[in-house]
Amino acid sequence: MPPVIPRRIANAFGAIRGLYEFFLESDFAQRGHLPGANLLVVGDPQEMALPGFVAALRGQLEPQNPQWYAYKLDERPAQEAAAAGLRQRTGIGFLPEDVHLTNGAFAALTVAIKLMGDPGDELIFLSPPWFFYEAIILAEGLTPVRVKVNPATFDPDLDAIAAAITPRTRAVLINSPNNPTGRIYSPEVLQGLAETLTALSRRYGRDITLISDESYSRILFDGNRHHSPAAYYPHTFVIYTYGKTLLTPGQRMGYIALPPNMPDREAWRPVLIAGRHLTGYAYPNALMQYALPELEMLSIDLEALRARRDRLVPALRGMGYELHVPQGTFYLLPRSPMADDVAFVKRLAAGNVFVLPGAAVEMPGYFRISLTASDDMVERALPVFAEATRTA
Amino acid sequence: MPPVIPRRIANAFGAIRGLYEFFLESDFAQRGHLPGANLLVVGDPQEMALPGFVAALRGQLEPQNPQWYAYKLDERPAQEAAAAGLRQRTGIGFLPEDVHLTNGAFAALTVAIKLMGDPGDELIFLSPPWFFYEAIILAEGLTPVRVKVNPATFDPDLDAIAAAITPRTRAVLINSPNNPTGRIYSPEVLQGLAETLTALSRRYGRDITLISDESYSRILFDGNRHHSPAAYYPHTFVIYTYGKTLLTPGQRMGYIALPPNMPDREAWRPVLIAGRHLTGYAYPNALMQYALPELEMLSIDLEALRARRDRLVPALRGMGYELHVPQGTFYLLPRSPMADDVAFVKRLAAGNVFVLPGAAVEMPGYFRISLTASDDMVERALPVFAEATRTA
Numbered sequence: 001m002p003p004v005i006p007r008r009i010a011n012a013f014g015a016i017r018g019l020y021e022f023f024l025e026s027d028f029a030q031r032g033h034l035p036g037a038n039l040l041v042v043g044d045p046q047e048m049a050l051p052g053f054v055a056a057l058r059g060q061l062e063p064q065n066p067q068w069y070a071y072k073l074d075e076r077p078a079q080e081a082a083a084a085g086l087r088q089r090t091g092i093g094f095l096p097e098d099v100h101l102t103n104g105a106f107a108a109l110t111v112a113i114k115l116m117g118d119p120g121d122e123l124i125f126l127s128p129p130w131f132f133y134e135a136i137i138l139a140e141g142l143t144p145v146r147v148k149v150n151p152a153t154f155d156p157d158l159d160a161i162a163a164a165i166t167p168r169t170r171a172v173l174i175n176s177p178n179n180p181t182g183r184i185y186s187p188e189v190l191q192g193l194a195e196t197l198t199a200l201s202r203r204y205g206r207d208i209t210l211i212s213d214e215s216y217s218r219i220l221f222d223g224n225r226h227h228s229p230a231a232y233y234p235h236t237f238v239i240y241t242y243g244k245t246l247l248t249p250g251q252r253m254g255y256i257a258l259p260p261n262m263p264d265r266e267a268w269r270p271v272l273i274a275g276r277h278l279t280g281y282a283y284p285n286a287l288m289q290y291a292l293p294e295l296e297m298l299s300i301d302l303e304a305l306r307a308r309r310d311r312l313v314p315a316l317r318g319m320g321y322e323l324h325v326p327q328g329t330f331y332l333l334p335r336s337p338m339a340d341d342v343a344f345v346k347r348l349a350a351g352n353v354f355v356l357p358g359a360a361v362e363m364p365g366y367f368r369i370s371l372t373a374s375d376d377m378v379e380r381a382l383p384v385f386a387e388a389t390r391t392a
Numbered sequence: 393m394p395p396v397i398p399r400r401i402a403n404a405f406g407a408i409r410g411l412y413e414f415f416l417e418s419d420f421a422q423r424g425h426l427p428g429a430n431l432l433v434v435g436d437p438q439e440m441a442l443p444g445f446v447a448a449l450r451g452q453l454e455p456q457n458p459q460w461y462a463y464k465l466d467e468r469p470a471q472e473a474a475a476a477g478l479r480q481r482t483g484i485g486f487l488p489e490d491v492h493l494t495n496g497a498f499a500a501l502t503v504a505i506k507l508m509g510d511p512g513d514e515l516i517f518l519s520p521p522w523f524f525y526e527a528i529i530l531a532e533g534l535t536p537v538r539v540k541v542n543p544a545t546f547d548p549d550l551d552a553i554a555a556a557i558t559p560r561t562r563a564v565l566i567n568s569p570n571n572p573t574g575r576i577y578s579p580e581v582l583q584g585l586a587e588t589l590t591a592l593s594r595r596y597g598r599d600i601t602l603i604s605d606e607s608y609s610r611i612l613f614d615g616n617r618h619h620s621p622a623a624y625y626p627h628t629f630v631i632y633t634y635g636k637t638l639l640t641p642g643q644r645m646g647y648i649a650l651p652p653n654m655p656d657r658e659a660w661r662p663v664l665i666a667g668r669h670l671t672g673y674a675y676p677n678a679l680m681q682y683a684l685p686e687l688e689m690l691s692i693d694l695e696a697l698r699a700r701r702d703r704l705v706p707a708l709r710g711m712g713y714e715l716h717v718p719q720g721t722f723y724l725l726p727r728s729p730m731a732d733d734v735a736f737v738k739r740l741a742a743g744n745v746f747v748l749p750g751a752a753v754e755m756p757g758y759f760r761i762s763l764t765a766s767d768d769m770v771e772r773a774l775p776v777f778a779e780a781t782r783t784a
Contacts, residue, residue, distance in 0.1 A: 003656045004598065005663055006510045008533075013666050020662065044462040049455045057679070058453055063441045066766075069640035070436040103495060107672030118398045119511060119533065132669065139670040141400075141511065141533050206396065248461035250678030264395045270412065271397055274405050277524065278531040280499030280671045286642030287449070288677070374458075 012139040019131050019360050027349035038353045038377040038384075039370075043330045045247045046374040052298045053246055060290035072286045073273065074101050081293035082255055086238070089217065090228045093260045100272045101289065104252035105215045105241035106132065107282035109173075111275040112211050112237045112256055114140050117170040124164050125173040126156055128180055128362045130213065133173055145169070146362075154181035158192050165200045165208065172197065175213040177226060180333050180361045180368045182326020184220070187227050194233035201235075207264075210236045215254075218245045218299060220328040221306050230259040242292075244330070247300045247372060253284040253292065305330065308371045308378055319386045332369040333358070337392035341367050344392065351384035404531040411523050411752050419741035430745045430769040430776075431762075435722045437639045438766040444690045445638055452682035464678045465665065466493050473685035474647055478630070481609065482620045485652045492664045493681065496644035497607045497633035498524065499674035501565075503667040504603050504629045504648055506532050509562040515603075516556050517565040518548055520572055520754045522605065525565055537561070538754075546573035550584050557592045557600065564589065567605040569618060572725050572753045572760045574718020576612070579619050586625035593627075599656075602628045607646075610637045610691060612720040613698045622651040634684075636722070639692045639764060645676040645684065697722065700763045700770055711778045724761040725750070729784035733759050736784065743776035 005013070013020075023029060028041055039046055063069065079096035086094040102108040109132075116123060119141040125133045127146045137144040147164050150157045156174060165172075174193070176185035185193075193210070201207045210233050217226040217240065230236040241254035256272065258265040276282040284292075309332065313325055316334055323334035336358065338344040345357040345367055358366030373381070397405070405412075415421055420433060431438055455461065471488035478486040494500040501524075508515060511533040517525045519538045529536040539556050542549045548566060557564075566585070568577035577585075585602070593599045602625050609618040609632065622628040633646035648664065650657040668674040676684075701724065705717055708726055715726035728750065730736040737749040737759055750758030765773070 003659050003663070006507065006513070008510055009507060009663065009666065009670070012670055013663070016666065016669075020665070024662070024665075042463070045458050045460075047458050049458075049461045053461070054453055054455065058450070061446055061450055061453070063446065066437050066439050068437075069441045069445070069642040071434070072642045102672070103677075104673055106669070110670070110672035114531070115398065115401060118400055121398070135666075136670060139506070250461040250464045252673065252677060267395050270416070271395070271401065271405070273412070273416075274401065274408065274527075277408075277498070278401070278404055278502070278528060280494070280502035280674045281496055281644065282672045285495075285644060285677055285680070287679075 008139055008141050012135040015134040015138055022360055028354045032354050036352055038381045040373045041354045041356050043370055043372050049248055053248055056291040056294035060287055069286050072283055072289055075289040078289040078292040081296045085296045086257055092231055094257055095260055098258040098265050100256045101284050102254050102282050103284045104243055105239050105254040107279055108239045108254045108256045110136050111279045111282055113137055115275045117142050121170045122168045123171045130179055154183040155189050158196050162196050167204045169208055171209040171211050173211045177216040177328030179329050180331045182329045182331055184224055184327040190227055190229045190232045197233055207235045212236050213239045215241045215244050216329040224327045234259055234261045242295055245299050253288040305371045315382055319389050330371045333366050336365055336367050337389045341365055347388050353381040353384040400531055400533050404527040407527040407530055414752055420746045424746050428744055430773045432765045433746045433748050435762055435764050441640055445640055448683040448686035452679055461678050464675055464681055467681040470681040470684040473688045477688045478649055484623055486649055487652055490650040490657050492648045493676050494646050494674050495676045496635055497631050497646040499671055500631045500646045500648045502528050503671045503674055505529055507667045509534050513562045514560045515563045522571055546575040547581050550588050554588050559596045561600055563601040563603050565603045569608040569720030571721050572723050574721045574723055576616055576719040582619055582621045582624045589625055599627045604628050605631045607633045607636050608721040616719045626651055626653040634687055637691050645680040697763045707774055711781050722763045725758050728757055728759050729781045733757055739780050745773040745776040
């Protein structure tokens with residue numbers, strides 16, 4: 001008798017099958033780890049970790065009391081440092097007790113989504129999405145509702161969101177700066193979204209929660225500023241991870257933060273404790289919590305990322321690729337010279353250049369380049385990009 | 393509009409309300425952190441972490457390559473070390489690729505339970521249980537079915553388990569060595585359980601999974617041996633955590649291991665990857681995975697635990713307490729001299745001695761003592777125990 005996979009897990013699996021095939025079976029899976037592979041696939045480090053990151057962990061390693069490695073919920077100094085960082089960046093008066101620490105944004109999103117509803121309840125997410133939004137919603141037994149962004153601007157389509165909201169809508173999930181489009185939502189867009197959600201919450205007699213994935217809020221180019229929707233809509237769960245800003249996704253830490261003007265933030269507190277317990281004890285490890293105040297001050301070299309962007313964009317355009325200039329995040333999103341982006345990605349892989357097919361992020365006909373590649377990888381990739389489009 | 397808590401989360405919350413009240417509101421919550429508190433409540437360290445634990449982390453802190461802190465799934469050396477440890481302890485030929493690493497046993501249990509079924513499907517757990525079994529099952533939208541252990545022996549009641557199994561039963565969850573009873577299930581008991589599960593799986597045409605929580609498999613006294621049910625029943629998910637053996641529950645690492653004679657173990661592999669992704673990326677941090685081969689060789693001082701057990705048991709009996717001698721785990725489980733164990737625990741707390749009321753583990757009329765207290769705490773607790781029972 002083969003194992004019977006539960007229906008909701010099979011559904012979730014369906015939403016990530018393409019991604020799994022790419023990561024577990026493709027050319028990338030088979031040859032991406034070999035020497036000479038040029039890795040422009042995901043936001044993973046291709047250079048040594050920040051010395052400050054290692055120093056921050058080293059500085060907290062030696063136990064300072066018997067409970068140093070005991071069970072941790074939210075350590076107050078970590079909450080205070082995270083709240084201070086949020087206040088400084090957003091201008092919103094976030095309080096330490098409203099920062100609910102998690103072992104990364106994946107966990108923060110899972111906890112937030114888990115707390116949104118019961119089977120039959122709907123969550124709206126925007127397409128193109130991060131890989132796992134739909135799968136997490138399905139695995140929680142909820143109903144995902146996909147709304148396409150405006151294809152010209154990559155901004156949320158407020159009319160389409162309004163049209164998708166029903167009495168069963170419990171939350172809308174957005175991501176700015178956006179993976180994969182690099183778009184930062186403007187104050188005007190966020191104000192419009194807030195008005196839409198407020199009006200429809202009133203119509204249906206229940207607050208619609210805005211889950212705001214702000215994983216890339218510190219990965220900004222050209223003096224662009226990030227705007228948190230929490231400044232416009234009080235029923236916002238702000239999701240953050242240190243894994244992008246520090247480029248250390250293997251040491252997981254992030255949080256769910258609630259703005260001080262959310263009327264229910266005290267009622268949410270015990271629920272968010274339970275939500276983290278019931279997501280496999282999704283608190284960050286003790287060592288990461290102790291290091292948080294130092295880690296909060298650190299960032300990877302954004303200038304190096306920008307330089308890579310500005311090396312790649314004109315070079316690719318010169319080869320005939322069509323692509324826009326991202327305002328933030330790690331990613332470029334060129335159109336694939338072949339309609340079949342998976343086939344084109346395979347062609348690049350033959351030249352040892354690994355990128356993500358657009359199909360994996362609901363952008364068929366595109367491919368995604370991560371700027372977290374090293375400069376050497378970028379230089380070695382350029383002639384392969386040139387050759388691949390000549391023969392496409 | 394206050395937040396509307398989803399029904400399954402409210403149900404789960406109901407199952408842990410008493411526990412939360414104790415940990416967030418009781419005397420322990422208010423005064424347990426003050427100097428002079430004698431903490432016999434949970435399996436948390438009251439002495440400095442093992443020097444070998446700190447050394448193992450320190451030895452892996454400096455990046456050895458650019459991907460040192462990149463996204464981690466299962467690191468092969470960690471799987472190999474964990475499988476070698478399992479093989480040595482159980483005599484079962486566990487393979488590295490069947491060790492699915494998680495950030496602790498809480499995550500491993502959540503992943504396993506998540507993969508068991510859809511709403512309407514039933515999971516059997518034994519009472520007295522670990523705090524969170526019922527809540528995890530409810531949060532996953534499944535139906536928990538409670539079966540009491542034999543009250544005389546604390547062994548599973550096989551007739552009661554057989555009677556509780558229905559066509560909707562997907563899994564049975566057991567825990568040996570058992571928290572809170574300290575009972576180690578014998579080969580005979582496990583053989584009987586395997587026969588019961590095999591017969592009823594056949595009757596209903598679907599394999600019932602045995603989820604075996606072996607968190608305390610290395611916390612053994614008096615030369616007792618732990619027996620894994622995986623040796624008797626191939627459809628077993630073995631759950632383990634390093635947090636008990638090392639007494640470092642704040643740095644989370646554990647696993648789900650499948651025995652080599654499980655017919656479906658290859659089919660489970662991608663499902664277990666998805667299960668960890670969909671439990672908030674429930675992989676252990678990179679640093680913990682690198683340290684695993686060294687951590688696998690380490691253990692807290694079991695002799696000190698045993699000595700504390702053997703100091704407390706006769707001393708408490710001499711005061712008139714009734715209690716049995718645990719075969720393993722951290723816990724003593726005396727009868728409360730007052731029928732109301734919560735009131736009795738409050739009386740001990742007035743003397744600065746903190747223990748867990750039996751009500752929190754479905755053992756009303758008992759209280760639980762953790763042997764992870766320091767020797768000083770134990771000595772200071774003894775006169776308080778004596779005084780409390782004199783006046784009970």
